[in-house]
Amino acid sequence: MPNYKLTYFNFKGRGEIIRFLLAYTNTEFEDHRIEYNDWAQHKSSYPFGKLPVLEIDGTVYNQTLAIGRYLAKKAGLTGKSDLDDLRIDAILDTIDDFVSVFPWTGDEKAVKEYMDKSGQPVLAGLEKALGEKKWFAGDYVTWADFYWVTSSDGIAYFQPDFVKNYPKLLALKKRVQEVPEIAAWIKRRPQTIY
Amino acid sequence: MPNYKLTYFNFKGRGEIIRFLLAYTNTEFEDHRIEYNDWAQHKSSYPFGKLPVLEIDGTVYNQTLAIGRYLAKKAGLTGKSDLDDLRIDAILDTIDDFVSVFPWTGDEKAVKEYMDKSGQPVLAGLEKALGEKKWFAGDYVTWADFYWVTSSDGIAYFQPDFVKNYPKLLALKKRVQEVPEIAAWIKRRPQTIY
Numbered sequence: 211m212p213n214y215k216l217t218y219f220n221f222k223g224r225g226e227i228i229r230f231l232l233a234y235t236n237t238e239f240e241d242h243r244i245e246y247n248d249w250a251q252h253k254s255s256y257p258f259g260k261l262p263v264l265e266i267d268g269t270v271y272n273q274t275l276a277i278g279r280y281l282a283k284k285a286g287l288t289g290k291s292d293l294d295d296l297r298i299d300a301i302l303d304t305i306d307d308f309v310s311v312f313p314w315t316g317d318e319k320a321v322k323e324y325m326d327k328s329g330q331p332v333l334a335g336l337e338k339a340l341g342e343k344k345w346f347a348g349d350y351v352t353w354a355d356f357y358w359v360t361s362s363d364g365i366a367y368f369q370p371d372f373v374k375n376y377p378k379l380l381a382l383k384k385r386v387q388e389v390p391e392i393a394a395w396i397k398r399r400p401q402t403i404y
Numbered sequence: 405m406p407n408y409k410l411t412y413f414n415f416k417g418r419g420e421i422i423r424f425l426l427a428y429t430n431t432e433f434e435d436h437r438i439e440y441n442d443w444a445q446h447k448s449s450y451p452f453g454k455l456p457v458l459e460i461d462g463t464v465y466n467q468t469l470a471i472g473r474y475l476a477k478k479a480g481l482t483g484k485s486d487l488d489d490l491r492i493d494a495i496l497d498t499i500d501d502f503v504s505v506f507p508w509t510g511d512e513k514a515v516k517e518y519m520d521k522s523g524q525p526v527l528a529g530l531e532k533a534l535g536e537k538k539w540f541a542g543d544y545v546t547w548a549d550f551y552w553v554t555s556s557d558g559i560a561y562f563q564p565d566f567v568k569n570y571p572k573l574l575a576l577k578k579r580v581q582e583v584p585e586i587a588a589w590i591k592r593r594p595q596t597i598y
Contacts, residue, residue, distance in 0.1 A: 258498060258529045266487075276493030283486055292477055293460075299470035304452060310504070335452045 214239035218262040219246050221402045224274045225262040226360040231281040231353060233395035243400070275302060282353035294347055301339060301346045301354040308332045309361045321368050329365075329372065337376040344385070351389065359386045367404040408433035412456040413440050415596045418468045418503075419456040420554040425475040425547060427589035437594070469496060476547035488541055495533060495540045495548040502526045503555045515562050523559075523566065531570040538579070545583065553580045561598035 214232060218225030220243035232239045244252055244261070253259045257272040264270075264277045271277055282288045289295035308329065313320035336358070340346055346354045362383060365372055373379050386392060408426060412419030414437035426433045438446055438455070447453045451466040458464075458471045465471055476482050483489035502523065507514035530552070534540055540548045556577065559566055567573050580586060 257494075257533075258526060271490055271494060273494035273497040276490050276497055279493055280486055280490040292474055296465055296470050296474040299473055300451075300465060300467035303467040303470055307504075310501075332452060339451075 211237075212267050213265075215242055215265040216240065216262060217242045217244065217256070217265070219244055219249070220400070221246075221404050222360065223364060223404070226363070227274060227278050227353070227357050228262055228264060228281065229399065230356045230360055230392060230395065231278060231285055231287065234287070234356075234389070234391045235281075235285045236391060241400075275306060278302075278353055278357070285353070287351065287353040287356070289347060289352065290350065298347055298352050298354045301336070302357055304332065304336065305354075305357050305361050309364065312365060314364075316368050325365075325369055325372055333373065333376050333379065337378050340378045340382060342378075345382070351386070355382060355386050356392070359383050359392075364404060405431075406461050407459075409436055409459040410434065410456060411436045411438065411450070411459070413438055413443070414594070415440075415598050416554065417558060417598070420557070421468060421472050421547070421551050422456055422458060422475065423593065424550045424554055424586060424589065425472060425479055425481065428481070428550075428583070428585045429475075429479045430585060435594075469500060472496075472547060472551070479547070481545065481547040481550070483541060483546065484544065492541055492546050492548045495530070496551055498526065498530065499548075499551050499555050503558065506559060508558075510562050519559075519563055519566055527567065527570050527573065531572050534572045534576060536572075539576070545580070549576060549580050550586070553577050553586075558598060 214237060216225060216228055216232070216239055218228075222229075229239075229241065256263055257270065260272065262274055262277070263272045264281075271280070279288070289298050311324075311328070313324050343349070345351045346358070358379070359382075362373060362379075373383070387396060408431060410419060410422055410426070410433055412422075416423075423433075423435065450457055451464065454466065456468055456471070457466045458475075465474070473482070483492050505518075505522070507518050537543070539545045540552070552573065553576075556567060556573075567577070581590060
C-alpha cells in the first residue's frame with residue numbers, strides 16, 4: 211500500500227476531488243492543510259508554486275486532474291472503453307474550464323456577470339450531456355460525477371441556488387453524496403466554510 | 405478504420421495538437437476549417453459553443469485534451485505506466501493552463517505583463533521538469549512533447565523569442581519538429597499566420 215500525503219489549503223476547493231477519490235477506496239492518507247495566510251512562505255517549495263500536490267511514497271505529483279485521473283484508474287472510476295473515457299474527460303475538462311475562470315475573489319458583481327454570461331450556458335450543456343442517464347458515463351459512476359459535486363460545492367458558497375434550474379444536475383449531486391463511502395467522508399471531513 | 409472529421413478554425417491554435425496526433429499515425433481525416441468571421445452563425449451548433457470538435461464515425465466529441473488523450477492512446481503516445489501518465493498529464497495541464505489564460509487578443513502590454521508575471525515561471529518550471537531527459541516522459545516521446553510545440557507556436561506569434569532563455573525546451577521543440585511524420589505534416593499543412 212503506497213503512502214499518500216495530500217497537501218492543499220484548509221478548504222475543499224481543488225483538493226476535494228482528490229480527497230473524494232481516496233475516501234471512495236477507503237485509502238488512508240495524510241490530509242495536510244496549509245493555512246492560506248501562511249501560503250506565501252511555502253509557495254516556492256511546490257511545483258509551479260501551486261497546490262494541490264499529492265506525494266506518493268515521497269515523490270511529489272502536481273495538477274489536480276492528472277492526480278485525479280491516476281487515482282480514478284486505481285479506484286475503477288474511469289471509463290469502460292476509450293470512447294467512454296473520451297466522453298468522461300470532456301465533461302471533466304468542461305467543468306474544470308468553468309471553475310478555473312470563476313471569480314473566486316467572490317466579488318458579487320463579478321460572480322453574477324460570470325454566472326449569467328458563462329456559467330449558465332455551461333450548466334445547460336452539462337444538463338443536456340447528462341440527459342436521462344443516471345451518471346455522466348451512463349449506467350455506472352465515474353470520477354466525472356464526483357468532480358461535478360466537488361466543483362459545484364465551491365461555487366454554491368458564492369451563489370447558493372445557481373443550479374436550481376437544472377433538476378438533473380441537482381439529482382446527480384444527491385446521488386453522488388449518497389454513495390456510502392462519499393457520505394461517510396462528508397460526515398467525517400473537517401468542517402470548513404467552503 | 406473510423407471516419408474522422410476535425411472542425412476548427414482556419415489556424416493552428418487548439419486544433420493543431422489533434423492534427424499532429426492524426427498526422428503522426430498517417431490517419432486520413434477531414435480538416436474542416438471555419439473562417440473565424442463566420443463563427444457566430446455556427447457557434448450554437450457545437451457542444452458548449454466551442455471548437456475544436458472531432459467527429460468519429462459521425463459522433464461529435466469535444467474538448468481538446470480529451471480528444472487528444474483518446475488519439476494519443478491509439479497512437480501509442482501515452483505513458484508506459486499509470487505513474488508515467490500522471491506525470492505526462494501534469495505537464496499537459498500545466499501547458500494548457502498557460503495557454504488558456506494567455507491574452508490572445510494580442511494586446512502588446514497585456515502579453516508582456518502576462519508573460520513576465522505568469523508565463524516565465526511556467527517556462528522555468530517546464531525546463532526544470534524536462535531536465536536532462538530527451539522527452540518529458542524520459543526516453544520515449546509522448547503527446548505532451550507534441551503539445552509543447554503546438555502550444556508554444558501560438559504564443560511565439562505574439563512574442564517570438566519568449567523561449568530564448570530555456571535551451572532545453574527549445575531543443576525539445578526541434579526534436580518534435582524532426583519526427584518524420586510531424587515534419588511531413590508541417591510541410592504539407594495549410595499555411596496560416598498562426
